[in-house]
Amino acid sequence: MSILWYEWLTVIGIGALIGITDIISRYRDEPDDALGTVPSIFYLFVNAAASSLTLICIRAFDWTFGLAGQQAAWAQVLVAGFGAMAILRASLWTVQVGEQSIPIGLSGFLDSILGTVDRAVDRKRAQQRAESVSVIMKDVDFDKASQALPSYCFGLLQNLPTEEQEKFGRKVALLSAAPMHNRVKSLLLGLSLMNLVGEKVLETAVASLGADIRVGEPAPKLDEEPRG
Amino acid sequence: MEKSQQPQDDFGTFLSSINRAMKQEKNGSSQASIRIVRYLAHTHDARIESIMMQVRAPFNEFSDGLRELSEAGLIKVDDEDDGSVIELTDEGQRWAQTMIDYDDDGDEL
Numbered sequence: 001m002s003i004l005w006y007e008w009l010t011v012i013g014i015g016a017l018i019g020i021t022d023i024i025s026r027y028r029d030e031p032d033d034a035l036g037t038v039p040s041i042f043y044l045f046v047n048a049a050a051s052s053l054t055l056i057c058i059r060a061f062d063w064t065f066g067l068a069g070q071q072a073a074w075a076q077v078l079v080a081g082f083g084a085m086a087i088l089r090a091s092l093w094t095v096q097v098g099e100q101s102i103p104i105g106l107s108g109f110l111d112s113i114l115g116t117v118d119r120a121v122d123r124k125r126a127q128q129r130a131e132s133v134s135v136i137m138k139d140v141d142f143d144k145a146s147q148a149l150p151s152y153c154f155g156l157l158q159n160l161p162t163e164e165q166e167k168f169g170r171k172v173a174l175l176s177a178a179p180m181h182n183r184v185k186s187l188l189l190g191l192s193l194m195n196l197v198g199e200k201v202l203e204t205a206v207a208s209l210g211a212d213i214r215v216g217e218p219a220p221k222l223d224e225e226p227r228g
Numbered sequence: 229m230e231k232s233q234q235p236q237d238d239f240g241t242f243l244s245s246i247n248r249a250m251k252q253e254k255n256g257s258s259q260a261s262i263r264i265v266r267y268l269a270h271t272h273d274a275r276i277e278s279i280m281m282q283v284r285a286p287f288n289e290f291s292d293g294l295r296e297l298s299e300a301g302l303i304k305v306d307d308e309d310d311g312s313v314i315e316l317t318d319e320g321q322r323w324a325q326t327m328i329d330y331d332d333d334g335d336e337l
Binding site: 150158173 | 239243249250297
C-alpha cells in the first residue's frame with residue numbers, strides 16, 4: 001500500500017474544501033472572519049484527516065471499485081475525499097431524551113466543533129462590532145439620531161420586514177426613556193442598527209446625515225409640516 | 229379575496245411603532261428595564277424571582293419592564309414547571325456588555 005504525494009494532496013484538498021464550503025455557507029456575510037478562527041482551522045483539519053484516513057483504509061483493504069491501474073487509484077482518492085464527508089455527517093440512530101432528539105454518530109462530533117466555531121466567530125465579531133460602532137457613532141447625538149438615522153437606514157434598505165421595524169421602534173422608545181448617558185444610548189442605537197442593516201449601510205447613513213445628527217448642531221425638525 | 233401578504237413600507241412602521249411605544253412608556257418601567265438588563269449582564273439568565281429581588285422595583289413597573297424588553301427582542305422568557313427563567317437574547321447580551329463597558333458619564337471603563 002503506497003500513497004503518492006499528489007494523492008495525499010488531492011484527498012486532503014477535497015476534505016478541506018468540503019469543510020470550507022460548510023463554513024462559508026454558514027457565515028455568508030463575512031466568511032473570511034469565520035475561516036480565520038482556531039476552531040474553524042480545527043474543523044478543516046478534522047475533515048482533511050477523515051478523508052486521509054478513509055484513503056488509507058481503502059488502500060489497506062484494496063478496494064478497487066472494479067477498476068485497475070491509475071483509474072483505480074484516482075477512484076480511491078475521490079471516494080475517500082467525498083466518502084469521508086458522508087461518514088462524518090451520518091447519524092446512525094436518534095435517541096429521544098425528553099422532548100429533544102439527539103443524533104448518535106459522528107455528526108454530533110462535527111456539530112459540536114461547529115458550535116465552537118459559532119461561539120469563536122461571535123466573540124470575534126462582537127469585538128469588531130464594538131470597535132466599529134464606537135467609531136461610526138462618535139459624536140452622534142442620540143436625541144437627533146433616534147428617529148432620523150433608523151428611518152434613513154430603513155429607507156436605504158427598502159425591504160426590511162414590518163415586524164423588524166416594529167421591534168426596532170420599541171427598542172428606540174426604550175432607549176429614549178432610559179436613564180443613561182447620551183453616548184451609551186447612541187452606541188446601543190448603532191449596535192442594534194448594525195445588526196439589521198450591516199456596517200456599511202450604517203456608516204453611509206451616518207455620513208449622509210452628517211451634521212444633522214451630530215452633537216452641537218441644530219436638531220432636525222422631523223415633525224414640521226411641509227410649507228406651500 | 230383579501231390578500232394575506234402584508235405590504236411593506238420603507239420606515240412608516242418604525243415611526244408609528246416608536247410613537248405608539250413612547251406614549252405607553254412610563255419612566256419607572258424604563259428604569260426597571262435597564263436594571264434588569266444590567267443584572268442579567270453578569271448572570272446571562274436568572275429566575276424571575278431572583279431578578280425581582282435585585283431590581284427592587286414595584287411589581288407593575290417590573291412586569292412592564294419585562295414586557296418592554298421582551299417586545300424589543302432583548303430577553304427571552306422560558307416558562308418552566310417550577311417558575312420562569314429570563315434569558316438575554318444575543319442582542320440583549322450586546323446591549324448589556326455595552327452598558328457595563330461605559331460609566332454614567334458615557335466614558336469607556
